[in-house]
Amino acid sequence: MLNAQKLGLVFFPAFDWAISPTHPEREERLLYTRDQIVEEGLLDMPAIREYKPKIANLQDLERVHVGVPDITSLITNAHLVSAGGAIAAADAVMKKEVQRAFALVRPPGHHAMRIVHGTRGFCTINMEAIMVEYLRRTYGINKVAIVDTDVHHGDGTQDIFYHDPDTLFISFHQDGRTLYPGTGFTNEMGSPNALGTTVNIPLPPGTTDRGLHEVLDHLIMPILGDFKPDIIINSAGQDNHYSDPLANMAITAQGYARLADTLKADIAVLEGGYSIEDALPYINVGIVLAMAGMDYSKVIEPNIADCPSQTSSVTHYIKDVIKERQDMWGRKEKLQREAIMKHGEFWQTERSIYYDDVGINEQQKERVRLCPHCSGYVTIETKARSSLHYKTAYIGMIPQKACPVCLKAAYDVVHAAKKQGNYQHYMVQNKQKDRLERL
Amino acid sequence: MYQSIRNSMEQSAVGFIPGKRGDNMFLGLDVGGTFTDGVVVADGKVVSMVKTPTTKENLLQCILTVVDKMVEDTGSKAFERIALSTTIVTNAIVEGNIDQVGLCIMPGPGMNLKDILPVAPYILSGYIDHRGREMAQPNKEEVLSACRHFSSCDVFVVSGKFAVRNPCFESAVTDWIQEQASPMHISAGGKVSGSLNFLRRTNSAYYNGAVWRHFNAFATAVEEALKMRGIYSPVFVLKADGGTLPLSVARNYPVEAIFTGPAASTIGIMGMNGDAAVSGISLDIGGTTTDIALWQKGRPVLAKEGAAVAGHRTGVQGFRLKSVGIGGDSLVFWENHVLKVGPMRHGPAMAAGGPKPTVTDAMVAAGFIDFGDRALAVKAMMLLALQGQSPEAMASQVIDKAVDGICQAIADLLDEQAAEPLYHVEEIVCETKFVLENIIGVGGGAAGLVPLVAKKLGISYTLPENGKVANAFGAAVARPTIAITLRADTAEGHYTVPELGIKNRLPRGNFSLQNTYELAEKHLAELAQRNSISVGETQIVQSEEFNMVRGFTTVGKIMTCRLQVKPGVLQYGEEELC
């Protein structure tokens, strides 16, 4: 379309929603951003068109998540509107009304995994993942790249797409040894059938614009060039900012704007960012301008002098990370063959997941069939314990492009488990039929 | 012509001398593009109605023609007030009849505005942040050099980002310019509009300055001429949001007088419709356009976006309106085998001696209205008709086309309203769709077209008596309004009222949203008194309250409240002057 505007903006600050009154994820988190965007007059710019969020429905959610006992009892309306905001952004781009879109929405979602027992890292459902599967279902999109630029590892998004060879997930973040959630190391590369399509780039505390752009130019952009996705999604977390209270990085609003400019994501969805007064208004304006193809050179934080410069040890460390990840990307086919050889028919993992919001400890056993014809069905056995609850479930998951063998096998194993009766809930997430079944 | 009276401007600002009042006669004037309408409303009834061609090159002439006729009709000169709805500001801008302005801005960090404003600004350093904190001081040397840069300008405009959160820098720069250049007028962004949106405020202030001299000359001419005729009624000017401003106040805020035509008709409808609290639309069907306004429970819906002038959005608030280029005089023609209606106009209907077929001709030929020479209207349809088509069939095809065009514009307006962004979960989850219940039709073309539009939409309609002079009626009865924005930041310990240029400390102790309303009431009363407006009923247009949390404790609240004297229809006998 000739007159398509540059940027569709879904701005949904959820001024009436908070995790709790003094939680960083509370009503006024986007208040100053709203003030800045409105005061700038950004919404009057011909390059920018504002959209209203939609309300995501249960099917949109269950295409991605399995809630235990169910997803609706774990979320609020705000989650549906935030996911619906991402969907509205996606629709605007797919209908070619705009070239790109930014869903500046809350609550965030990138720590929400496939199985949901509650809220972790401020997230309950994963907005990007819901949007990606909506795009696949509605518009038949196949290859998707998600670049997670939040300071925290996007462990939820990683989990959801870990077995999917058609979704490239790239996350750079402050090293998991120094920050929540403590994951996102370079050896987490995807399960054997999707090996290499998870790319983690842990960065040292104190990384500045310089280090970030080094990573972007020499690692992320070349990988995206190789993968050739149909669409690029940006999980646009803003807590790498030097003033963010939850992390220790040193990125500026200019650094973020230039990142958006280089990445040229089709759709960006807001994640974290908790320097709500000193950073968010400037970062968000910078990103909006960059995505709209406008001049962002004048967006500079008043307290820019507080931003530290990058030490030489950080610079060296980053160079090494880039080198290591480049090598791994280059050898991924070989690594994949080796992994498949090593694991035989099933790849499996056991892990514990902590839900910081209400103190739930979850034990998960995950198994994926290394099928030569499809990405393989998955089973997850989950047991979650808190002071109040003990919840268990046995879940089978069937990918959209599952082969007939995997399709049947998934039902068979869940039925067999039910016969044994060790769990409270038995479910099959059938992506081919686009529904979640309770057995 | 009225430029010649400019010298007497200073003396004329005196206002009016109270004469014999008590007839409760309100005189309303709508100076339109083609005609100037006037009505006198007494006790809610139209007691005099005058229509005269608008004398474009000399507006005063048609205004006086109407006023003289009304004095004759009513036998009185003791009007409670005279209210004008005029296109003078809009026309001055459209025709480029505006002054050069020394535009000085303090944009701080953010979007680059260099090529976005109507004229090239002089960029000054110094800026305020979103909390109203002074982040960098303005520089006097720079201001002096801006004055030199704009040495040929008689009018200056000063606008700073977040000046509505702290007007100090705008005031300081205004003072320095006054000292250095002593221009005739300086418009400050924060005083012209109290709402966030630096771009719109700057545009508003720019146009305010650019038309200032022109408008003041006109205002002076009106006051002088009335005085010469022995009429001492106070003069008011209509605003785009349907309120009125005393002419003496409008002299400082002429940009408020843009786009008052549709506002006048909307208020006129409110006056004619009484208390009917229906939701729906009004259609003001004129010669060249149809203006559509949205109504919710008997009140017109305000637009969130400011009015746009020459492609630039301003901070001037108006109703949610849509204008479509279909009216009674719209030209009807074939283009590549497609029947077209409007938007151009080539004179009146053929039935009234015009040169080409119009919508009105179709209405007359189809027998929907009785107007002019029916034989000529039928002839007009025959000119359009295809081989073997009867003039009646042609007429109904034209009418269908016009009705479809209006219905499409109504659908677009409803879509725009539905797309309005919402920022609370509750609003989105509980959103109710706008339900059309009724159409109110006014204007020359309403009698014929409105019933057809209503039938197509399957809803009821009303055609108020005197609908043909809804604009002038609206001007006559529109209540004076004024608004302020008060923002209290208890963590910073101060509050601001940008329209008054105030930044004050908050009283000690707990300060609640209720206290904010009370404080706003006080300042609104103050401003109203200064502007000779009776406060009467006020309404909160917007209110917001946020806790400020640092670490894990609440350190204060930010409360914003926009309060206005309720716009609407003057209650008869309402004491309108303090």
Ligand SMILES: [Zn+2]
């Ligand atoms: Zn984060």
Ligand SMILES: [Zn+2]
């Ligand atoms: Zn398979």
